[in-house]
Amino acid sequence: MGSGPARRLCRVLNLLSRELEGLKGAQPNLGSVAHGRVHSCNGGLIEVSGLPAPIGTIARVESEAGGDEAPAEVIGFRGGYSLMMLLGDTTRLKPGARVRAEGAPGMVQVGEEFIGRAVDARGRPIDGGPPIRARKAWPLGGHREAALERASVTDPFDTGIRAINALTTMGVGQRMGIMAGSGVGKSVLIDMIADGAQCDVAVVGLIGERAREVSDFVARHMQGEPRERTVVVAVPADHAANLRLRGARFATSLAEYFRAQGKRVLLILDSLTRVAHAAREVGLLLGEPGAARGYPPSALATITGLVERAGNSSTSGGAVTGLYTVLADGDDHNDPVVDTARAILDGHIVLSRDLAQRGQYPAIDIPASLSRVMTAVADEAHIEDARRFRALVADYEANRDLVLMGAYRQGADPAVDRAMQMHEALSAFLCQRASEKSDLAQSAQALSRIINGDG
Numbered sequence: 001m002g003s004g005p006a007r008r009l010c011r012v013l014n015l016l017s018r019e020l021e022g023l024k025g026a027q028p029n030l031g032s033v034a035h036g037r038v039h040s041c042n043g044g045l046i047e048v049s050g051l052p053a054p055i056g057t058i059a060r061v062e063s064e065a066g067g068d069e070a071p072a073e074v075i076g077f078r079g080g081y082s083l084m085m086l087l088g089d090t091t092r093l094k095p096g097a098r099v100r101a102e103g104a105p106g107m108v109q110v111g112e113e114f115i116g117r118a119v120d121a122r123g124r125p126i127d128g129g130p131p132i133r134a135r136k137a138w139p140l141g142g143h144r145e146a147a148l149e150r151a152s153v154t155d156p157f158d159t160g161i162r163a164i165n166a167l168t169t170m171g172v173g174q175r176m177g178i179m180a181g182s183g184v185g186k187s188v189l190i191d192m193i194a195d196g197a198q199c200d201v202a203v204v205g206l207i208g209e210r211a212r213e214v215s216d217f218v219a220r221h222m223q224g225e226p227r228e229r230t231v232v233v234a235v236p237a238d239h240a241a242n243l244r245l246r247g248a249r250f251a252t253s254l255a256e257y258f259r260a261q262g263k264r265v266l267l268i269l270d271s272l273t274r275v276a277h278a279a280r281e282v283g284l285l286l287g288e289p290g291a292a293r294g295y296p297p298s299a300l301a302t303i304t305g306l307v308e309r310a311g312n313s314s315t316s317g318g319a320v321t322g323l324y325t326v327l328a329d330g331d332d333h334n335d336p337v338v339d340t341a342r343a344i345l346d347g348h349i350v351l352s353r354d355l356a357q358r359g360q361y362p363a364i365d366i367p368a369s370l371s372r373v374m375t376a377v378a379d380e381a382h383i384e385d386a387r388r389f390r391a392l393v394a395d396y397e398a399n400r401d402l403v404l405m406g407a408y409r410q411g412a413d414p415a416v417d418r419a420m421q422m423h424e425a426l427s428a429f430l431c432q433r434a435s436e437k438s439d440l441a442q443s444a445q446a447l448s449r450i451i452n453g454d455g
Helices: 003-023 162-167 186-196 211-221 241-260 272-285 297-307 336-344 353-357 380-405 414-430 440-452
Strands: 035-042 045-049 058-061 070-078 081-086 098-102 107-110 136-139 175-180 201-207 230-235 264-270 311-313 319-327 347-350
Touching: 058 081, 070 241, 107 241, 136 241, 162 380, 162 414, 162 440, 175 186, 175 336, 186 201, 186 211, 186 264, 186 319, 201 211, 201 241, 201 272, 211 230, 230 241, 241 264, 241 272, 241 297, 241 319, 272 297, 272 319, 272 336, 297 336, 319 336, 380 414, 380 440, 414 440
Parallel strands: 175 319, 175 347, 201 230, 201 264, 264 319
Antiparallel strands: 035 045, 035 098, 045 081, 058 070, 058 098, 070 081, 107 136, 311 319
């Protein structure tokens, strides 16, 4: 036998061995299996008769002869019918198709087996690797904890980004939003944070993004040392709304599981707006009226529910530090999703299109950004330096147009004069190459040098 066939045979045997290992200890389901029938399909909403399954149940819908069964999820019930959405398209769906429920409603499989893998919303690999045989179950909606179960934020979190570490210092267990319009650099910024942040596990949920961005992210972060701590859950924009929603919840469930093991987890969700869009689609399909600019109340409540699942655990000692991107449609920072996120998050980083057009990357608008836990995780000298830096940037931005028009006379305001003199140094401090990293100590020292003229 040649070397080529021998290698192929070894791969097949290894795959069979892994499959048999995964089946060890599995308990067969010897009970009866309930079935229903497709009664109607309207705009992606399927009514199924004869199958009173709980919300969150995954079901299988038979398709044309010889075709694979299509997965669907129960999202509600009305008038004796179970309401379902396919986790795909309705191309081969037919009237009267048989539907059967499977699995435990509202539960997903989690575990260390997901580290180093890229999966979809149902935990299936998209990286070409073998199936994942995780055996630990976790609620897709998370474990609801009492308010006092959450420990306070007391330790600083190192993002590797100089402007964030120095001026909007984050804490371990904080929930931070990155808010900007399209094309201003949100994806590049979270890419830098995923690469430079100090954490035990990084769970990245790419929800509603372009498939190319998913492919690029996996290619950059799922190799070498970063792979040993990273999980990617990806659901591109062309997937069903309930699948996108499920992907966000699944990524959060994985983060909660690792927190329960006492680990410090970084949860990146890109983007919270696309999650709200998916929740809006599901809500409108169920007949819920649109309230705030077309968003039904359940869509905005979904954001709150996801964000509140992050934080510190006083029981396990672990933490989920949440980083959520928020797309400001049309650069409108009073959009309902942006407004809801800003109210519930522990701080926000605003990216400015004007700064990006001037060539400042990351284009962080310092006066508009804040961290609500900075006073608890940074020392007094650092906080004072950050306050003075903010004042200089604000003075420059407020008087920039006057200076450019020649309407400002030097000496009229010493604070503005100093801001104009230091503008170049301030801008250089805020700029950072994608491959560059700056830890907390380096960032604070660089800030002190600029403000106090040290060294």
